[in-house]
Amino acid sequence: MRLFSEAERQQIVDRLRDMRNPVKIVYFTQELDCEACPVVRELLEDVVELSDKLTLEIYNFHVDKDKVAQYRVDKTPAIIVEGAKDYGIRFYGLPAGFEFAALLEDILQVSQGRSNLQPEFVSRLADLKSPVHLEVLVTPT
C-alpha cells in the first residue's frame, strides 16, 4: 500500500530537489506497544524512495542498544534527521499534516547544513555554552 497519491509523490520529489548533501533518516521502532510504528516505517520508506540523496536506517529500540545510546532516544517511534552530523533533531510519533511538512523542511535544511533562520536570531545563540533540551508537544493538524 502506498500512503501518497501520485500527485503527492510528485510534490515531494519537487520539494526534495533542492537537497544539496545526503541526509540519513534514522528510525527506531519496536514490535509491541507502538501502534504508530508500522505506519511511520511505511511513510519513511515511501519518502526515501523519492530522492537519491535520502537513505533510511532502521533500528529496533529493544535490540539495538548501542544505537539507542548513541542517538539518546527514549521512546518510539523516533525519527532522527541526520546530515553531515547529528544536529539533535528528533520526531517522536507519526509526522502527519503540519509535522510532515516540518519533516520535509528539516530534510532540506539539514541537507544544506544550515537553517534559514534570520542571522539576528542565529547570533543570539553564539554565547550558548550549556545544553538545552527542547520538547515541543504538538497534535496533528
Next chain:
Amino acid sequence: MLLAHQLAIESDWITADMIEATEFPDLVRRYAVSGVPKTVINETLWIDGAVPKTEFIGRVLEGAAMAKELPSVGP
C-alpha cells in the same frame, strides 16, 4: 519549519524533539499539557502556545542559564 529544530541546527548545544502529544499520554501528564504547542525546556521551563521568535529564543537562553547552575547537567 519548527523553530526548535532550526535552533538545533544552529547550535550544537541544542537538541529539539517534536512530539506527537496524543501518542505519548505519559508526557502530556508529566508536563500538564492543556494546549499545544507546548515547549518544555530542560524539563523545567516551558513556553505555552506559539510565541514570537525573539521571545522563544529568550526563554531558551534563560533555560540554558538555569542548567549552567546545575553542576550535574551537561557533557
